[in-house]
Amino acid sequence: MNPNPFLGVLFHWLGGLASASNFIPFRGIKRWSWEIYWIIQGVAAWLIAPVVMAVLLVPNLTHILRSAPSATVGTAVFWGMLWGVGGLTFGLAIRYLGLGLGYAIALGFCTAFGTLIPPISHGQMGMILHDRSGQVILLGVAMCLLAIAVSGAAGYSKELEITDELKAEGGERDFSFVKGLAVAVFAGIMSSFFAVGLDAGKPIGDLARLELVANHKSELWQNLPVLIVVLWGGFATNLVWSVILILRNRSGAQFIGQPGSNPLGTATTTGDTLMDVDFTSYTQRIAGGVLLRNYVLAAMAGIIWYFQFFFYSMGSTKMGKYDFASWTLHMASIIIFATLWGIALREWKGTSLRTRVLVGCGLALLVGSTVVVGYGSYLKVR
Numbered sequence: 519m520n521p522n523p524f525l526g527v528l529f530h531w532l533g534g535l536a537s538a539s540n541f542i543p544f545r546g547i548k549r550w551s552w553e554i555y556w557i558i559q560g561v562a563a564w565l566i567a568p569v570v571m572a573v574l575l576v577p578n579l580t581h582i583l584r585s586a587p588s589a590t591v592g593t594a595v596f597w598g599m600l601w602g603v604g605g606l607t608f609g610l611a612i613r614y615l616g617l618g619l620g621y622a623i624a625l626g627f628c629t630a631f632g633t634l635i636p637p638i639s640h641g642q643m644g645m646i647l648h649d650r651s652g653q654v655i656l657l658g659v660a661m662c663l664l665a666i667a668v669s670g671a672a673g674y675s676k677e678l679e680i681t682d683e684l685k686a687e688g689g690e691r692d693f694s695f696v697k698g699l700a701v702a703v704f705a706g707i708m709s710s711f712f713a714v715g716l717d718a719g720k721p722i723g724d725l726a727r728l729e730l731v732a733n734h735k736s737e738l739w740q741n742l743p744v745l746i747v748v749l750w751g752g753f754a755t756n757l758v759w760s761v762i763l764i765l766r767n768r769s770g771a772q773f774i775g776q777p778g779s780n781p782l783g784t785a786t787t788t789g790d791t792l793m794d795v796d797f798t799s800y801t802q803r804i805a806g807g808v809l810l811r812n813y814v815l816a817a818m819a820g821i822i823w824y825f826q827f828f829f830y831s832m833g834s835t836k837m838g839k840y841d842f843a844s845w846t847l848h849m850a851s852i853i854i855f856a857t858l859w860g861i862a863l864r865e866w867k868g869t870s871l872r873t874r875v876l877v878g879c880g881l882a883l884l885v886g887s888t889v890v891v892g893y894g895s896y897l898k899v900r
Contacts, residue, residue, distance in 0.1 A: 522836045523895035527847055527888060529833030534851020537826035538859055541612060543819040547812050549804050551778035553763035555816040556609065557756065562820030564753035571828060572742040576726055577733040582743050586722045591747055594722070597715030598751025604628070604708030605752060606759055611705050614698030615673060623673070623699060625856075626666030627706025629849035632713030633659055636845075639717075654894030655843045658887045662850045665883035669857070670699070672876035679869050712748065713845045716834075719744035741831035775803040826852070843891045850884045850891075857881050 540559075547555050572579050583591075612620040637643055646652030677695040719741075727740040764770045772778040804812070826848070834844040857877065860866065866874060 521895075523892050526833040526836030526844070526895070527892040529829045529836065530844065530847040531851045531854075531888070533826040533829035533833065533848055534853075535855045536822050536829065537848075537852040538855035540819050540823035540826070542859070543815040543822070546815050548808055549777040550772055550812050550816075551763075551767060551769045552609070553760045553767065554769060554772045554778060555812065555819075557760040557764075558813060558816035559820035559823065560753055560756045560760070562817040563823040564749040564756070564820075567821050567824035568742070568746045568749050571824075572739075572746055575735070575739040576730065576742050577735060578729050579743060582722065582725045582729055583746070585725055586743075586747075590719060590721045594715045594719035594744065594747045595751035595754075597711045597718055598748040599755045600751075601709055601712040601715060601748070602752035602755025604705045604711065606756060607701055607705040608709060611698055611702035614694045614701060620698065620702060620856075623666060623670055624702040624706040624709065625849045625853050626663060626669075627703055628709040629659070629662055629666070629706075629846055631707055631710035632845040632849070633843065635710065635714050636717040639714075651894045651897035654897060655846075655891050656894075658843070658889075658891030658894060659846050661883055661887035661890060662846055665850075665853070665880045665887060668876055668880035668883060669853070672873050672880060675873040675876060676866065676869050679873060710845075712752075715748040715751065716741070716744055719747055722747060738832045738835055740835060742828070745827050745831060772804075775806075775809050777802065777804055837895050843895055846891050847888055850888045854881060854884045854888075857884075 540563075544555065544559075576582065608620075608624055611624045614620070615623065634643075637646060646656065674695055722744045723740045726743045727737050729735075730737050730740060769776075769778055830844065830848050833847065837844050837847075857880070861877070866877060
């Protein structure tokens with residue numbers, strides 16, 4: 519397949535848009551606890567969508583997975599399990615920091631580790647450091663990390679300025695910069711292992727590419743079977759934790775209509791006082807229409823999430839020899855669109871001009887980092 523870094527950047531931007539948008543449907547879920555809608559979106563994102571898309575686009579999928587070396591499958595699943603831990607704590611980062619800032623900090627650390635671990639493990643860093651295109655790509659990575667630091671400064675400034683009422687209005691009832699920063703750092707490091715899992719699963723992608731070529735299909739889909747295997751590990755981790763929470767909180771009956779709560783603050787504020795609230799409505803069973811909508815919204819969030827890596831898998835095939843840069847492009851694109859969502863959802867309402875300038879500077883640096891990484895990949899292809 520002929521590399522095309524600029525087309526690869528476009529695919530990564532589409533993946534970033536999908537990732538940054540997947541939390542939006544959660545905001546419409548009513549009277550469900552976190553563990554309920556989290557595992558439903560996980561089934562859609564990590565089991566159903568990857569298999570459906572791979573079956574539709576990759577011939578002889580079952581043969582490919584059976585032919586893959588067991589060590590390769592096991593390693594990819596292992597890294598997927600570690601990534602699953604990051605995914606679990608990532609939700610807490612969003613809870614404490616808000617959509618825009620939570621994505622920025624958590625994915626910043628995810629960017630650094632996920633970009634650099636694969637080439638270091640393959641002994642490529644020496645070559646990259648002495649190659650002009652590699653140097654340009656690393657400059658783009660550095661710009662991305664600088665952008666994250668600027669976004670972090672904006673978040674700290676926001677905490678000092680914004681009122682509790684405005685935080686609640688934006689769905690940030692539990693905003694805490696210090697607590698959120700600690701969680702986001704951990705979540706970002708653990709989430710970076712998804713890139714390591716994809717790298718470990720490359721032999722599966724090679725088998726898929728042979729099948730695609732033999733059946734005159736596009737090589738763009740060669741990494742879809744790799745996604746299936748890595749996501750098995752992520753689903754296993756999330757399933758175990760969700761079951762623990764369901765048993766501990768006795769929330770299993772919420773699947774069939776028992777009311778729960780929204781600990782992540784996904785429900786909007788009503789503006790009612792305590793005297794205005796009908797507390798009997800909080801103990802009644804969830805209406806059938808609301809329950810169905812909860813399932814649809816949770817599944818929609820999962821499907822949207824999956825498409826980030828659907829486009830990522832396509833973009834990485836177009837980046838050429840230094841395809842490790844795909845992770846930086848993907849993460850930067852997610853942060854860009856998450857920041858735009860944060861602006862659209864008025865998460866920065868009530869902040870000073872200084873804070874908003876910091877947000878704008880961080881966004882500009884992120885956009886610039888994707889351009890620099892894409893140009894570095896182009897130099898290598900040329």
